[in-house]
Amino acid sequence: MDTQIGFNWRESVRLGLIGGLVALSLSLIGVVETFGGRGIISGVISLGQILLFGAMAGAGYMSARQNPHARTGLNLVGGLIAGLLASLPLIVLVFVAGPINLRDFLPNASPGLLKLLIFEQDQATGSLLLLAVSAVVGLVGAGITLLPGRVRHPLLMGLLFVLMVGLLSEIIILAWGTKGLGLKIRRFMFDKGLSIRGTLLVFLIVAGLNALWGALGGRAQARVSALPAQQQKVLGWGRIALGVLFMLVLPMILRTYLTEVINNVGLFILMGFGLNIVVGFAGLLDLGYVAFFAIGAYTMGVLTSQGELGVAGMSFWSALPIAVAASVLAGVILGVPVLRMRGDYLAIVTLGFGEIIRILALSDFLAPAIGGAQGILKIPKASLGGLEFVAPETLYYLILAACLVAAFVSWRLRDARLGRQWMAMREDEDVAEAMGINLVQTKLLAFAMGAAFAGLSGAIFATKLSSIFPHSFNLLISINVLCLIIVGGMGSLPGVMVGALILVGLPELLREFAEYRLLMYGALLIVMMLSRPEGFWPEESRKRELHEFETEPVLAD
Amino acid sequence: MAMLEVENVHVYYGNIHALKGVSLTVEEGEIVTLIGANGAGKSTTLFTISGVHKPREGTVRLEGEDLISYPAHQIVAKGVCQVPEGRRIFTRLTVQENLEMGAFTRTNRADIRQDLERVFSLFPRLKERRSQVGGTLSGGEQQMLSTARAMMSRPRLLLLDEPSMGLAPMLVESIFATIQEINREGTTILLVEQNAQMALQVAHRGYVLETGAIALSDSAANLRRNEMVQKVYLGIV
Ligand SMILES: Nc1ncnc2c1ncn2[C@@H]1O[C@H](COP(=O)(O)OP(=O)(O)O)[C@@H](O)[C@H]1O
Numbered sequence: 152m153d154t155q156i157g158f159n160w161r162e163s164v165r166l167g168l169i170g171g172l173v174a175l176s177l178s179l180i181g182v183v184e185t186f187g188g189r190g191i192i193s194g195v196i197s198l199g200q201i202l203l204f205g206a207m208a209g210a211g212y213m214s215a216r217q218n219p220h221a222r223t224g225l226n227l228v229g230g231l232i233a234g235l236l237a238s239l240p241l242i243v244l245v246f247v248a249g250p251i252n253l254r255d256f257l258p259n260a261s262p263g264l265l266k267l268l269i270f271e272q273d274q275a276t277g278s279l280l281l282l283a284v285s286a287v288v289g290l291v292g293a294g295i296t297l298l299p300g301r302v303r304h305p306l307l308m309g310l311l312f313v314l315m316v317g318l319l320s321e322i323i324i325l326a327w328g329t330k331g332l333g334l335k336i337r338r339f340m341f342d343k344g345l346s347i348r349g350t351l352l353v354f355l356i357v358a359g360l361n362a363l364w365g366a367l368g369g370r371a372q373a374r375v376s377a378l379p380a381q382q383q384k385v386l387g388w389g390r391i392a393l394g395v396l397f398m399l400v401l402p403m404i405l406r407t408y409l410t411e412v413i414n415n416v417g418l419f420i421l422m423g424f425g426l427n428i429v430v431g432f433a434g435l436l437d438l439g440y441v442a443f444f445a446i447g448a449y450t451m452g453v454l455t456s457q458g459e460l461g462v463a464g465m466s467f468w469s470a471l472p473i474a475v476a477a478s479v480l481a482g483v484i485l486g487v488p489v490l491r492m493r494g495d496y497l498a499i500v501t502l503g504f505g506e507i508i509r510i511l512a513l514s515d516f517l518a519p520a521i522g523g524a525q526g527i528l529k530i531p532k533a534s535l536g537g538l539e540f541v542a543p544e545t546l547y548y549l550i551l552a553a554c555l556v557a558a559f560v561s562w563r564l565r566d567a568r569l570g571r572q573w574m575a576m577r578e579d580e581d582v583a584e585a586m587g588i589n590l591v592q593t594k595l596l597a598f599a600m601g602a603a604f605a606g607l608s609g610a611i612f613a614t615k616l617s618s619i620f621p622h623s624f625n626l627l628i629s630i631n632v633l634c635l636i637i638v639g640g641m642g643s644l645p646g647v648m649v650g651a652l653i654l655v656g657l658p659e660l661l662r663e664f665a666e667y668r669l670l671m672y673g674a675l676l677i678v679m680m681l682s683r684p685e686g687f688w689p690e691e692s693r694k695r696e697l698h699e700f701e702t703e704p705v706l707a708d
Numbered sequence: 709m710a711m712l713e714v715e716n717v718h719v720y721y722g723n724i725h726a727l728k729g730v731s732l733t734v735e736e737g738e739i740v741t742l743i744g745a746n747g748a749g750k751s752t753t754l755f756t757i758s759g760v761h762k763p764r765e766g767t768v769r770l771e772g773e774d775l776i777s778y779p780a781h782q783i784v785a786k787g788v789c790q791v792p793e794g795r796r797i798f799t800r801l802t803v804q805e806n807l808e809m810g811a812f813t814r815t816n817r818a819d820i821r822q823d824l825e826r827v828f829s830l831f832p833r834l835k836e837r838r839s840q841v842g843g844t845l846s847g848g849e850q851q852m853l854s855t856a857r858a859m860m861s862r863p864r865l866l867l868l869d870e871p872s873m874g875l876a877p878m879l880v881e882s883i884f885a886t887i888q889e890i891n892r893e894g895t896t897i898l899l900v901e902q903n904a905q906m907a908l909q910v911a912h913r914g915y916v917l918e919t920g921a922i923a924l925s926d927s928a929a930n931l932r933r934n935e936m937v938q939k940v941y942l943g944i945v
């Protein structure tokens with residue numbers, strides 16, 4: 152390529168200003184100040200500052216990416232300019248919000264925020280400091296793209312892990328750092344967030360391992376693929392066995408609190424597997440999926456409760472198949488009237504169905520049977536041969552077993568004849584019919600299978616909490632499950648797990664985020680759709696669809 | 709007894725009376741074409757035969773057996789396969805996977821493999837591209853693929869809806885040549901076309917459909933000489 156192309160300064164300016172607007176928005180919605188209290192590296196940098204300067208670094212990084220063939224010096228200057236410009240909106244804010252009170256309409260433009268932005272200095276010094284720091288950060292952002300991959304990857308990985316460990320430090324301390332060896336390690340590595348020593352340690356370990364893998368990983372992989380098929384098979388099974396072993400000992404590693412989080416993630420994974428069949432495999436957009444979760448939970452509640460509302464006093468295990476069957480039945484009942492509907496219409500009708508179920512649960516009409524707003528109480532715990540599923544650490548195994556069953560069933564169905572029916576129907580209903588596929592049966596089976604997993608999840612949810620209330624079954628759950636499928640990758644089973652960890656697990660760990668949860672969802676979805684529309688862990692054919700078109704455009708005749 | 713007998717069929721879309729008593733027959737081994745302007749009801753006729761739309765009145769019989777009481781997917785199993793208008797292939801599946809979907813109603817793997825080879829010999833272009841994703845094929849190749857996919861169900865009666873639509877003249881000729889070849893190998897064909905010129909060249913007999921009713925029916929040769937057909941459909945003044 153031509154190295155003499157003029158440097159695209161306009162791009163640096165544009166990206167710098169975009170970065171500035173992002174930084175300004177983050178400040179004005181209160182993220183910077185709220186997260187200013189969460190130290191990532193103790194006494195050095197907070198999460199709020201990382202987000203703020205992330206915008207500058209991003210502007211510098213993108214500016215250099217836009218000019219891949221320019222000379223190094225020019226690119227660094229471009230990054231510097233982008234970083235510099237990105238700080239301008241903030242500096243304007245500092246000077247405007249000083250004398251004028253903006254808080255009537257921008258409640259987050261608080262003195263605390265302003266102090267944070269100018270590093271607790273006076274206005275002039277602080278602004279200059281902000282300008283300088285932003286410029287340097289922009290320059291560093293640009294510099295990173297210029298590094299060769301074997302340096303850049305370990306560097307970025309190391310930084311990412313520092314961020315993660317710093318972010319989760321409270322939880323890490325809570326889980327492992329309270330006594331014995333853990334306490335010693337905690338004193339060494341953590342303060343408010345990571346200590347400087349801890350930061351270096353995490354960075355060096357991760358970057359070192361990453362560099363080592365970069366240097367040797369390719370050769371190791373080549374070695375493995377050179378092995379005879381027999382040994383590769385053994386290796387494959389070994390990997391699966393290792394995975395299973397890991398899952399079995401996980402609660403012992405994670406301790407109570409984190410296991411509780413994983414259990415919640417697990418219930419969503421279970422629902423995710425179910426909705427993945429309906430939306431991902433069969434292409435039926437269902438927005439009322441929470442209904443089946445609710446039906447599973449309420450059936451379990453009514454059949455097993457030892458309170459006034461319990462009708463049968465059954466055990467968990469005898470009620471479980473009935474709860475699942477009730478959900479399946481509801482799935483079919485919903486399926487029949489919507490057989491002829493497609494796309495938007497289907498989405499709206501299912502949305503309504505979800506609300507109907509919630510409102511029924513809340514209604515006075517059904518209150519004598521299912522408790523209305525008071526819900527159902529005294530749902531007993533499940534037990535198996537003397538083992539009571541009470542503590543999160545034991546309940547974990549119940550949820551794990553359910554997830555494994557759901558994963559196995561989904562995986563087998565996808566490759567079976569039924570999976571191909573779903574796929575054809577998702578791609579084109581009319582053609583599927585012309586191929587000889589029975590659409591009625593195919594659709595109803597999708598709704599039924601999806602409902603079964605949600606019912607299973609709901610039934611476990613009921614015994615996990617011992618009591619259920621209508622407000623636990625709102626629209627947000629349907630949206631949550633749908634989002635985790637989209638983020639993970641439509642139709643992909645590992646994608647469901649990744650999506651649930653990101654969208655359910657992370658917000659549980661980062662409690663301050665609760666307020667911004669929907670905002671994060673929105674931002675994450677937009678970014679995903681722009682940069683990785685196939686999801687984090689896409690299914691094969693979907694990746695093909697979204698990326699082969701880019702390289703090989705459809706030819707016109 | 710004719711292979712396909714459509715008798716006095718009336719189809720409605722809500723209040724729109726789309727087919728007003730259409731009758732036609734197709735004999736075993738024939739290519740019969742149904743020509744007509746846009747909106748005349750050609751596609752509706754095919755959807756009625758393949759069971760996607762059900763008529764309010766009239767009968768559709770395949771070798772004497774009433775088809776209307778069967779759902780669409782069972783009619784496919786009886787050997788009637790429709791290639792819908794507009795090259796509706798599975799864009800994210802490969803060519804080979806598309807073809808395998810076409811054989812959905814069948815279970816004998818050896819037979820399917822054999823038919824795959826037969827289809828590839830009819831459409832050598834598809835063989836070269838068997839592992840390419842459907843969406844990346846050119847328009848002509850997509851048309852070949854949707855016809856080839858229908859062949860995989862081993863139909864006795866193939867319903868083709870405007871296979872020449874939007875294709876360059878050279879590709880149109882090659883598609884029609886293949887249609888004739890499929891017919892010579894023993895498949896009966898009902899061919900819907902707006903390109904009357906080509907359709908009447910390959911067909912044995914033809915029907916002219918006008919606003920939901922059959923206006924004319926004759927041998928293809930006679931229709932080509934018919935004054936009205938020449939003026940309206942062949943553009944000969
Ligand atoms: N799904 C539908 N809903 C309502 N009207 C339709 C539908 N499909 C076709 N029509 C109407 O039926 C008539 C025949 O359409 P069609 O069979 O598609 O014609 P052709 O294939 O000959 O162009 C047209 O007037 C068309 O507008």
Ligand SMILES: [Mg+2]
Nearest residue numbers: 750751752793
């Ligand atoms: Mg048509």
